[in-house]
Amino acid sequence: MSEDSPMSEDSPIQKEPRPIRRKAAKAKRGINSTSNTSKFLEKIARQSALRIEIDKKVQEDDRAMAIEFTKEREYVRKEREYQRKENEEKNDWETMAIDTSHMSPETKQYWKLERKAIMRRRLFRDDGPSNTDWLNDENP
Structure with a gap:
């Protein structure tokens, strides 16, 4: 029975497809692997x-x-x-308001120096020196 015979077309028995040979299988894998590779590369790019x-x-x-x-x-x-500035100002006001009339001469001198320091700090804040010689320690 050749394949061209009329009997092969009319035969009720179905022919099984021929198994894929080695060369065809490699070629098919190559197509699939290229497709898979390109899909994989697209996925990596995304x-x-x-x-x-x-x-x-x-x-x-x-x-x-x-x-x-x-x-x-x-x-x-x-x-x-x-x-800090607010606390410093509060402390300065408290220092300036201290009553030294009942203190010893040494304590009075300490508070007098503290007051002078406060006055210096306030007078020389941003504008540089002015003529306030009366604040110098040499003058009593």
Whole structure:
């Protein structure tokens, strides 16, 4: 029975497909592996693009957090400076208001020097020296 015979077409028995030979199997695997490789490479490219996008967002978030942290740190620094100045002013007022009439001469001298230091600090704050010779320690 040859394949061209009319009997092969009319035969009720189905022919099984021929098994794939070695060369055909290799060729088929090559097509599949190329397809799989290209799919794999596309997947890697997509993942890399997503990773880059995520990294950019993380960097932006990190920058924003660093800016906020810097602002917060500056705010805390200014608040501490304000508190320090406020406390210093309060202490200066208390020192200036001390009644020395009932104190010993040594204690009176100490508070007199403290008052002079406060006056110097306030008078020479930002404008540099002025003619306040009366604050010098040499003059009684």
